[in-house]
Amino acid sequence: MESMATNDAAETAEPSPSTIRLLIVDNDRAHAQAMVESLERDGYQCAMATSGPDGLRAVEGDTFDVVVTDLVMNDADGMEVLGRTKEVLPDCEVIMVTGHATVPKAVEAMQQGAYNFLEKPITPNRLRAVTKKAAEAVMLRRTNLELNQRLDERFGFEGIIYASDKMKDVIERIKRIAPTDASVLITGESGTGKELIAQAIHQNSPRKAKRLVPLNCAAVAENLVESELFGHVKGAYTDAVTDRVGAFEYANGGTLFLDEVGDMPLATQIKLLRVLEEQFITRVGNNEQVKVNVRVLSATNRPLEAAIEQGTFRNDLYYRLKVVPVDLPSLRERREDIIPLMDHFRKQFVKRHNKPVKSVSPTVTRRFFAHDWPGNVRQLRNAVESMIVVDSDQILDVDDLPPDLAELPVAATEAASGPVELIGQPLSEIEKWAYQQTLKLTNGNREEAARILGIGARTVYRKLKEYDLQ
Numbered sequence: 001m002e003s004m005a006t007n008d009a010a011e012t013a014e015p016s017p018s019t020i021r022l023l024i025v026d027n028d029r030a031h032a033q034a035m036v037e038s039l040e041r042d043g044y045q046c047a048m049a050t051s052g053p054d055g056l057r058a059v060e061g062d063t064f065d066v067v068v069t070d071l072v073m074n075d076a077d078g079m080e081v082l083g084r085t086k087e088v089l090p091d092c093e094v095i096m097v098t099g100h101a102t103v104p105k106a107v108e109a110m111q112q113g114a115y116n117f118l119e120k121p122i123t124p125n126r127l128r129a130v131t132k133k134a135a136e137a138v139m140l141r142r143t144n145l146e147l148n149q150r151l152d153e154r155f156g157f158e159g160i161i162y163a164s165d166k167m168k169d170v171i172e173r174i175k176r177i178a179p180t181d182a183s184v185l186i187t188g189e190s191g192t193g194k195e196l197i198a199q200a201i202h203q204n205s206p207r208k209a210k211r212l213v214p215l216n217c218a219a220v221a222e223n224l225v226e227s228e229l230f231g232h233v234k235g236a237y238t239d240a241v242t243d244r245v246g247a248f249e250y251a252n253g254g255t256l257f258l259d260e261v262g263d264m265p266l267a268t269q270i271k272l273l274r275v276l277e278e279q280f281i282t283r284v285g286n287n288e289q290v291k292v293n294v295r296v297l298s299a300t301n302r303p304l305e306a307a308i309e310q311g312t313f314r315n316d317l318y319y320r321l322k323v324v325p326v327d328l329p330s331l332r333e334r335r336e337d338i339i340p341l342m343d344h345f346r347k348q349f350v351k352r353h354n355k356p357v358k359s360v361s362p363t364v365t366r367r368f369f370a371h372d373w374p375g376n377v378r379q380l381r382n383a384v385e386s387m388i389v390v391d392s393d394q395i396l397d398v399d400d401l402p403p404d405l406a407e408l409p410v411a412a413t414e415a416a417s418g419p420v421e422l423i424g425q426p427l428s429e430i431e432k433w434a435y436q437q438t439l440k441l442t443n444g445n446r447e448e449a450a451r452i453l454g455i456g457a458r459t460v461y462r463k464l465k466e467y468d469l470q
Contacts, residue, residue, distance in 0.1 A: 017039075017042050017043035017044040017132075017135065018043045018044075018045065019139075020044055020045065020065045020066060020135045020138065020139075021044075021045045021046075021047070021063065021064045021065050021066075022039055022044045022045065022046045022047070022064065022065070022066045022067070022068065022131070023046075023047050023048075023049060023055065023058055023059065023062075023064045023066075023067045023068070023069075024036050024039075024046060024047070024048045024049070024068050024069075025048075025049045025052065025054075025055035025058075025067065025068070025069035025070060025073075025078070025081055026050065026069070026070040026073070026097065027050055027051050027052070027070065027073040027074050027075065028050075028070070029050045031070075032048050032049075032050055033048065035068060035122075035127060036048050038124045038127060038128065039127070039128070039131060042128055042131075042132075044131070044135075047062070047064070051073065051074075051075050051076065052073045052075045052076020052077070052078070052080060052081060053075060053076055055067075055069060055076070055081045056076070056080065056081060056084050059081070059084055059085045059088055059089055059092075060084065060088055060253070061252040061253045061293070062252070062253045062293050063089065063206055063207050063209075063210060063253050063254075063293070064085075064089060064092055065091075065092055065093070065135065065138045065206070066092065066093050066094075066095065066115075066131060066134045066135060066138065067081065067085050067089075067092055067093070067094045067095070068094075068095045068097060068118075068127075068131070069081045069082065069094065069095070069096060069097065070096075070097045070098075071096050071097060071098040071102055071105060071106055071109065071117075072098070072099070072102055078096055078097075078109070079105075079109060079112070081094070082094050082096070082109055082112060082113065082114055083112070086112075086113045088209055088210070089209050090209055091138065091141060091206075091209070092138075093115040093134040093135075093137055093138055094109075094113065094114045094115055095114065095115055095116050095117065095118060095130055095131065095134060096109045096110075096114050096116075096117040096118070097117070097118050097120065097122065098117050098118070098119055098120065099119070099120050103117075103119060106119075115130075115133075115134045115137065116130050116133070116134065118130060142179065159196060159199070159200070160193070160196060160197070160200060161337065161340050161341050161344045162334070162337050162340070163336045163337055163340050164329075164334035164335075164336040164337045165336075166329045166333060166334045167329070167334055167337055170197070170326060170327075170328060170329075173326060174197060174200055174201050174204075174326060175204065177201065177324050177326075178200070178201045178202075178204035178205045179204070179205060179206065180205075181295050182295075182323045182324045183276070183295070183296050183297070183298070183320065183321050183322070183323040183324070184198075184201060184297045184298070184323070184324045184325075184326055185261075185298050185299070185300070185304075185318075185321045185322040185323075185324070185325050185326070186198060186297065186298070186299040186300075186326045186327075186328065187299070187300055187301070187325065187326070187327045187328065188299075188301065188327060188328030188329070188330070189301055189328075189330050189376055190301045190375070190376065190378070191331075191375045191376030191377055191378030191379055192328040192329070192330060192331070192376045192377060193328060193376075193377050193378075194259070194299040194301075194328060195214065195257065195259060195299070197326060197328065198212070198214075198255075198257045198297045198299065199212060201255075201297060202254070202255040202257075202295075202297070205255070205295070207253065207254050207255050207295060210251075210252075210253040210254030210255070211250065211251050211253075211254040211255070212251075212254060212255045212257060213247050213250050213251035213254065213255070213256050213257065214257040214259060215228060215229065215247045215256065215257065215258055215259065216259045216260055217258055217259065217260045217261055217262075217263045217264045218259075218260035218263040219260075222265050225264060225265055225268045226267075226268050226271065226284050227240075227244065227246065227284050228246060228247055229246050229247050229248060229268065229271075229272065229281075230246040230248060230249075230271070230275070230281045230282060230283055230284060231243070231244050231245045231246030231248075231249055231281070231283040231284070232244050232246075232283050232284035232285050232286075233283050233284070233285040233286045234285075235285060236283070236284045236285025236286070237284070237285070240284075240285065243283075244283075246281065246283065248275065248281045248292045248294055249281065249290060249292060251292075251294050252292050252293060252294060253293055253294075254294065254295070255294065255295045255296075255297060256294050256295070256296050256297070257297045257298070257299070258296065258297070258298040258299070258321075259298075259299050260299070260300060260301070260302075261298040261299065261300050261321065262300040262302040262304050262307055262312075262313060264313075266312065266313075266314065269313065269314045269317050270314070272317060273314065273316060273317045273320055275292070276296060276317075276320050276321075277320070279291060279292055279293065280292065296321065298321045304318050305318075330373075330376055331373040331376045331377055331380065332372045332373055335369060336440065338368055338369050338373070338380065339365065339368070339369060339441060339442060341377060341380055341381075342360065342365075342368050342380065342384055343360075345380070345381050345384035345385065346360065346384055346388065346396070349384060349385045349388040349389075350388060353385075353388055353389060355388050355389070355391060356394050357388055357391055357394055357395070357396060358394045358395065359394075359395055359396070360395070360396040361395055361396060361397040361398070362451065362452040363397065363398055364387075364396055364397055364398060364400075364401065365441065365442075365452065366441065366452075367398070367401070367405070368380070368383075369441050371405065382402075383401075383402055383405055384396075386400075386402040387400040387401065387402070428467075431463070431467075432467045432469070434453070435449070435453075435460070435463055435464065435467060435469060436469060438452055438453055439464075439469070446460050446461060446464070
């Protein structure tokens with residue numbers, strides 16, 4: 001194996017090896033180091049574990065695309081590494097390294113999910129060739145996943161319900177950034193679904209098999225934020241009766257979601273910035289550094305630029321968190337999503353509360369579409385659940401509206417200004433406008449539009465063809 005370190009690098013594999021993370025597990029340090037050096041010459045990102053237990057800890061606490069592990073080690077069976085890797089990193093390929101006497105065992109390993117095996121002595125070219133094939137298998141799965149995700153473009157992406165162009169732009173953006181490790185700052189009003197976006201980013205990233213750990217900075221007492229983030233050791237402060245793992249360590253290998261990050265104390269902001277730059281944390285009450293590999297997503301409903309001017313938020317941390325910004329529009333800015341969301345929540349709560357609600361009245365549909373929803377999606381969701389719970393006639397109507405909505409006047413909308421603008425126009429233009437707005441209200445559902453307009457579905461189809469609205 002020593003010859004590996006001096007061989008010329010093989011021709012760079014396609015796809016680029018720089019996007020592939022490898023773990024080499026072998027209790028023969030020289031052997032492991034030779035493999036690492038050979039593969040690093042091809043551009044792969046390599047980590048090394050020189051014992052079975054270290055290999056197990058690595059796959060449990062980090063993310064890898066390919067693991068190359070010796071089958072027989074002094075302190076652990078390579079089959080344990082294979083089994084644990086397939087459990088916590090299901091998309092990772094595992095290559096077994098074996099001596100001649102253990103070839104039957106290696107074949108058994110392949111039956112249990114190993115990608116291939118390498119028989120000792122291993123030549124550099126053989127190592128590179130098998131690793132390249134495993135990396136290509138990983139990248140092919142990623143490509144297929146991206147293609148499948150495109151099928152969700154209009155009405156959903158990882159649980160996100162949308163039909164508007166504004167949300168479509170947001171979804172397209174998170175599809176591009178999810179596979180990366182970039183820090184993301186999600187902004188938007190309260191109730192717009194920032195945590196759902198964070199979940200979608202995590203679930204469509206290479207870290208999806210590891211934890212997504214949420215921490216609401218506004219919900220934690222100021223003197224405990226550091227402990228929640230970095231952990232503490234016994235005796236660090238009065239109530240620290242045991243050692244405690246913080247959010248960074250708990251999320252190791254996965255994603256940490258810092259909600260309401262603008263409420264983080266300044267002293268903690270300084271330490272967070274250092275962790276993001278150095279990838280090491282220090283527990284409260286201890287000087288020992290612990291390496292962590294965590295992707296950080298953060299969210300705020302406050303304008304952090306204003307907090308920076310007021311001196312309550314650090315400028316350098318802001319730009320470190322905001323490598324990629326994602327701004328969520330309010331519900332009043334994407335009214336096309338209101339009816340699909342209402343229908344989605346209706347179906348969800350009908351099942352949850354076992355209520356046989358069959359439909360929503362046209363009056364309620366119009367009221368929902370016209371309302372400004374200051375509490376955004378969260379408010380709409382709660383309103384639908386409330387109506388499902390109190391309904392008694394299987395139709396959600398005005399009598400089922402929660403008090404805060406029933407008492408509010410319908411907000412003036414852009415659509416509501418149409419008739420004024422159409423005064424003096426031919427009747428055909430007014431009729432065309434009515435069909436356009438009703439279809440917008442029903443998100444293109446012609447049968448529902450016919451029901452709201454009080455006409456037959458065939459008439460709607462005929463009018464759409466007449467006005468070229470198909």
